[in-house]
Amino acid sequence: MTAVTLTVNGTERSLEVEPRTLLVHALRDDLGLTGTNVGCDSSSCGACTVLVDGQSAKSCTMFAVQADGADITTIEGVADADGTLHPMQQAFHEHHALQCGYCTPGMVMAAISLVDEYPGLDEGGVRHGLEGNLCRCTGYQNIVDAVLAAAGSGGD
Amino acid sequence: MIPAAFDYEVAESVDHAISLLGEHGDDAKLLAGGHSLIPMMRYRLATPSVLVDVGRLDDLRYIRTGNGTVSIGALTRHSELEHSAALAEACPMLASVAALVGDPAVRHRGTLGGTIAHADPASDLPAAVLALGGTIVAQGPGGSREIAATDFFTGYFESVLADDEMITEVRVPAGSGGWNYQKFNRRAQDWAIVGVAVAGGGAGVSLVNMGSTPVRASGVEAAVAGGASAAEAAAVAADGLDPPDDLNADAEYRSHLARVLTERALNAAGVA
Numbered sequence: 001m002t003a004v005t006l007t008v009n010g011t012e013r014s015l016e017v018e019p020r021t022l023l024v025h026a027l028r029d030d031l032g033l034t035g036t037n038v039g040c041d042s043s044s045c046g047a048c049t050v051l052v053d054g055q056s057a058k059s060c061t062m063f064a065v066q067a068d069g070a071d072i073t074t075i076e077g078v079a080d081a082d083g084t085l086h087p088m089q090q091a092f093h094e095h096h097a098l099q100c101g102y103c104t105p106g107m108v109m110a111a112i113s114l115v116d117e118y119p120g121l122d123e124g125g126v127r128h129g130l131e132g133n134l135c136r137c138t139g140y141q142n143i144v145d146a147v148l149a150a151a152g153s154g155g156d
Numbered sequence: 157m158i159p160a161a162f163d164y165e166v167a168e169s170v171d172h173a174i175s176l177l178g179e180h181g182d183d184a185k186l187l188a189g190g191h192s193l194i195p196m197m198r199y200r201l202a203t204p205s206v207l208v209d210v211g212r213l214d215d216l217r218y219i220r221t222g223n224g225t226v227s228i229g230a231l232t233r234h235s236e237l238e239h240s241a242a243l244a245e246a247c248p249m250l251a252s253v254a255a256l257v258g259d260p261a262v263r264h265r266g267t268l269g270g271t272i273a274h275a276d277p278a279s280d281l282p283a284a285v286l287a288l289g290g291t292i293v294a295q296g297p298g299g300s301r302e303i304a305a306t307d308f309f310t311g312y313f314e315s316v317l318a319d320d321e322m323i324t325e326v327r328v329p330a331g332s333g334g335w336n337y338q339k340f341n342r343r344a345q346d347w348a349i350v351g352v353a354v355a356g357g358g359a360g361v362s363l364v365n366m367g368s369t370p371v372r373a374s375g376v377e378a379a380v381a382g383g384a385s386a387a388e389a390a391a392v393a394a395d396g397l398d399p400p401d402d403l404n405a406d407a408e409y410r411s412h413l414a415r416v417l418t419e420r421a422l423n424a425a426g427v428a
Contacts, residue, residue, distance in 0.1 A: 019161075042157075043194075043262070044345070055264040056260055057265055058265075063190070063194070065164050065209070066190065131345045132260065132345050
């Protein structure tokens with residue numbers, strides 16, 4: 001077992017993991033943060049997207065040991081402590097940008113990173129930028145609307 | 157899917173990484189961004205007993221320009237290539253091709269040295285470096301050596317790198333010349349079914365997923381050098397190649413794509 005210290009949603013967490021433990025499993029199984037979902041398990045769908053040092057990463061394609069010392073943000077960490085939604089969450093809510101909701105945590109995290117990385121996104125940029133996040137309900141239209149709205153309102 | 161168990165070592169320096177590789181032999185693998193290796197480990201197509209993590213060697217994350225050369229540290233991430241103003245100026249082709257790899261989350265983790273060492277013939281950046289006439293710098297226990305990209309790739313996921321060698325730097329000539337990159341795929345974020353990289357106004361032409369390695373289209377280059385039109389040069393793009401048959405395309409279709417995409421890329425690179 002290897003000792004790992006992560007800052008998760010602003011709180012330092014120390015845990016012992018096998019080197020082969022994927023970050024998503026450390027988050028879900030060791031830290032109880034089950035908002036991050038496992039979808040395809042093959043780096044394709046983006047359901048497990050979290051922020052690693054502020055940038056989107058697929059937590060199923062990273063070992064927890066690689067994240068030692070890193071700053072991790074999951075969907076549980078984006079709203080304010082008083083429950084006020086992050087502007088991206090609020091935009092998803094207002095635009096009904098979810099159907100079953102399974103892809104939503106990863107979609108929100110990827111969108112937060114996307115808006116931060118690419119200022120001035122247009123619709124094509126949002127669609128291209130979210131191509132690593134799959135919605136099996138095919139609810140893309142409202143997701144794109146939500147991200148564009150959040151980008152326009154400084155939603156990063 | 158859970159990878160097989162392995163021992164994990166963190167490299168503190170390039171020398172340390174090489175000494176760990178020497179100690180553990182061919183059971184050890186270097187881990188950089190992990191975006192090719194970790195999926196293979198989860199499918200248990202790769203079961204290394206030791207991973208040597210070089211991902212913390214931040215002194216290998218740089219883009220330097222000067223004396224007509226762009227030198228890029230092996231641990232430089234695709235997103236850093238994509239957003240580098242210096243690279244956009246000195247080698248716009250490499251910056252643009254980096255922006256086409258995978259999706260943003262993949263580009264935040266994947267590294268230039270990693271994708272070249274992985275030697276997947278379907279990857280974008282190895283073909284771009286090949287067309288640009290790049291050089292791979294590798295370090296081993298006996299020191300450093302420079303390998304021309306044309307000599308680097310030897311087969312599917314195979315290269316001339318020894319088990320105890322590590323890529324430290326990738327060099328390309330400054331100025332891409334007339335350049336273009338064509339990536340043909342059917343699903344967003346997928347690998348190219350066929351891709352074509354053109355640099356230097358047709359002086360360097362390479363093909364993606366048209367064989368067991370990224371491959372220089374030397375017949376096309378010779379035709380362009382001899383004054384052929386883009387259409388004439390592109391007509392020989394698939395000559396002598398043995399492209400794969402798979403679920404995406406059979407060899408005949410890939411050959412057709414190579415000719416069509418080569419003509420488009422040559423036109424876009426300024427070859428009439």
